[in-house]
Amino acid sequence: MEKKEIWTISEITQYQKIKPVSYELLARGRTLADELAVPLSAVVLGSAVTENDVTELIYRGADKVYWVNHEQLARFIVENHSNVMKYLIRSYQPQIIIAGATTQGRTLMPHLSVRLETGLTADCTDLKIEKESGLLLQVRPAIGGNIMAMIKTQEKKPQMATVRPKSMKILPRNENRKGKVIPLDINDFLFDGRVTHLGYQKSEEEEVNLSAADIIVSGGRGLKKKENFALIRALAKQLDAAVGASREVVDRGWVSYSHQVGLSGKTVNPKTYLAIGISGAIQHLAGMKTAQIIIAINSDPQADIFKIADFGIVGDLFEIIPLFKKKLKKKRLYS
Amino acid sequence: MKIIVPIKQVPETSQVKINEETGTIIREGVENIINPLDLYAIELAIQLREAHGGSITVISMGPPKAEIALREAIAMGADEAILLSGREFAGSDTWVTACSLAALIEKIKPYDLIITGERATDGDTGQVGPGIASFLDIPLSTYTRKIESINNEHIIVQRLIEEGYETLQLPLPALLTVVKEIAYPRLPTLRGKQKARKIDVPVFCGKDIPVKKEDLGLEGSPTRVIKIYRPQVTRNGTILQVKDKKTLTESIDRLIFFLEEKKIISF
Numbered sequence: 001m002e003k004k005e006i007w008t009i010s011e012i013t014q015y016q017k018i019k020p021v022s023y024e025l026l027a028r029g030r031t032l033a034d035e036l037a038v039p040l041s042a043v044v045l046g047s048a049v050t051e052n053d054v055t056e057l058i059y060r061g062a063d064k065v066y067w068v069n070h071e072q073l074a075r076f077i078v079e080n081h082s083n084v085m086k087y088l089i090r091s092y093q094p095q096i097i098i099a100g101a102t103t104q105g106r107t108l109m110p111h112l113s114v115r116l117e118t119g120l121t122a123d124c125t126d127l128k129i130e131k132e133s134g135l136l137l138q139v140r141p142a143i144g145g146n147i148m149a150m151i152k153t154q155e156k157k158p159q160m161a162t163v164r165p166k167s168m169k170i171l172p173r174n175e176n177r178k179g180k181v182i183p184l185d186i187n188d189f190l191f192d193g194r195v196t197h198l199g200y201q202k203s204e205e206e207e208v209n210l211s212a213a214d215i216i217v218s219g220g221r222g223l224k225k226k227e228n229f230a231l232i233r234a235l236a237k238q239l240d241a242a243v244g245a246s247r248e249v250v251d252r253g254w255v256s257y258s259h260q261v262g263l264s265g266k267t268v269n270p271k272t273y274l275a276i277g278i279s280g281a282i283q284h285l286a287g288m289k290t291a292q293i294i295i296a297i298n299s300d301p302q303a304d305i306f307k308i309a310d311f312g313i314v315g316d317l318f319e320i321i322p323l324f325k326k327k328l329k330k331k332r333l334y335s
Numbered sequence: 336m337k338i339i340v341p342i343k344q345v346p347e348t349s350q351v352k353i354n355e356e357t358g359t360i361i362r363e364g365v366e367n368i369i370n371p372l373d374l375y376a377i378e379l380a381i382q383l384r385e386a387h388g389g390s391i392t393v394i395s396m397g398p399p400k401a402e403i404a405l406r407e408a409i410a411m412g413a414d415e416a417i418l419l420s421g422r423e424f425a426g427s428d429t430w431v432t433a434c435s436l437a438a439l440i441e442k443i444k445p446y447d448l449i450i451t452g453e454r455a456t457d458g459d460t461g462q463v464g465p466g467i468a469s470f471l472d473i474p475l476s477t478y479t480r481k482i483e484s485i486n487n488e489h490i491i492v493q494r495l496i497e498e499g500y501e502t503l504q505l506p507l508p509a510l511l512t513v514v515k516e517i518a519y520p521r522l523p524t525l526r527g528k529q530k531a532r533k534i535d536v537p538v539f540c541g542k543d544i545p546v547k548k549e550d551l552g553l554e555g556s557p558t559r560v561i562k563i564y565r566p567q568v569t570r571n572g573t574i575l576q577v578k579d580k581k582t583l584t585e586s587i588d589r590l591i592f593f594l595e596e597k598k599i600i601s602f
Contacts, residue, residue, distance in 0.1 A: 013498075075501070077503075078465070078477075079474060082469070102497060103477065103478050103494075103496045103497060104496075106462075106465075107465055107475070107477040107478075109462075110429065110433070110460075110461075110463075110464075110465035110469065111465045111466070111468065111475065112469075113466070113557075114430065114433060114434075114470055115469060117557075118430075118557050119428065119430055119557030120429065120430065120558070121558060122429070122460035122462055123459065141459070142457065142458060142459055143346075143457050143459075144456060144457075145566065146565075146566075147563050147564070147565060148563070148565070148566045149560050149562070149563050150560070150561050150562040150563075151559065151560050151561065152558065152561050153557050153558050155557070156557040194474050194505070195476075195503055195505050195506075196504040197502075197503060198491065198501075198502040198504055199502040200499065200500075200501045200502070201499045201501070201502070202499040203499040212497065215599065239600065256516075257514070257515050257516045258495065260515075263459075264371060264456070272594075272597075293597055293599065294570065295590070295593075295594075301574075301576065306572070306574050307569050307570070308570050309572045309574065310573070311574075311590060311593045312572055312575065313574075313575050313577060313586045313587075314574060314575065314576045314577060315576070315577025315583065315586065316577070319577070319583055320583065320586070323583065323584070323587050324587050324590065327587055327588070328591065328600070331591065331602050
């Protein structure tokens, strides 16, 4: 079996800090690398990422870190990132490359897989190694989560996959882990120069980052009117959670599209998903059913959401939520 | 302005049924529709044509019946349609699909803009749009939520990212994949429907595009689906019923206990 490396593509914030999804990828890659007995590497492309920060990737499971700083890599521009990655991959020949199924990963990876003339599997929820062949088995939901498909890139190399964020727990930090940080210089000719990054706007509402949230509180049509959506926001705030919504609620303009969970919105994978006043249309379930724990509150005992709930309360949410909030607050005060 | 919109015909997902024994999808009796997320791409194309003139060509790769989806796009307001169809395309993965569609686009160029939906609701990969841009080597903006401005040389767009959005300037021709926020799809018009009935939809096959036969369809696909199975759906969770004040209080106490027990909240 070949000893070629497994690579994870790290992501950075606009402030050049490593995003947590990078550590998730290392946790995912670690099990694969151990099984194949090959090195696990992280690739960091940025303009001012510090050595301290890239060393953190070693503590989180990497054996090597390829560390590139170049002013042209300050922002994610797919053409530039794709050119640089292609160059690095051609130079080092990793056998597997994984990236987050994020707006960056799901843009960069298909672009890159075309250039590398190799296969790519999107939004995997599990990755394994096939014993006999040592090939990567890529598991992903399809048809709105109705089926799971196991996919393999048989002959082409590298094997590429994007992995759903939050589908793997970050490894505990281990400062005793040893690894190698390899700074690399990149030639200017790799930069495309066609696309210009003009600006960046943070969402007005802090809580929109659904894909990174541990807890999501989601509201649906059961809230009856726009003003009542404040109930969801307030509960989310209390639980330090992100705010999600069903399609009906977004279509009615109660909350912006960036909150929409489901087939035509975001696919989320939090530790805990609280569905409030959501009946659980198949399109909605497709976007959240891989959550570790699902809690449902709905007045209709026949609602499909209860079929996939770990804990459910059938009742009037306008009675349940205020009392729930009150009890939470009280408990916090007296403990 | 010449705009190309690649679309896909998909099964209406809410109707999809699975054969429990074989784990395969039962296709019979399932309605086929235009991928709902492609409607936003078509709508944006129509709005751009209304504002700047030009024409819209919708293209699709699929079985002969995918022609219906193309005619629906004509009914919405697209000007012409081309279908890429033939047995040689069967079993194409996203890589080969992007390759085949890019080859068709090369054949019908010039164009100023290619607009696709964010992803199709059946395969759910979102890889074909970016793949086409990569094959054609034209600038790409994914998750596009707004067009700020467009002239003969450039387009300025807002692109949705996890933390908010960013603004990009792309030279034309370029490819955009768009999200729901971009526009609200219109319904087909009566005139559009009449046009859709009459219009000739040319069908291109493998021989009509400059891709070798062995690079098409399943044979040309780098990835293989080796197994399909049904995920576990029911979780058999605890479901409590609120009937009165007492059960209300009890339910909430048990919910809080559950949250503590699962270490979701701590006090």
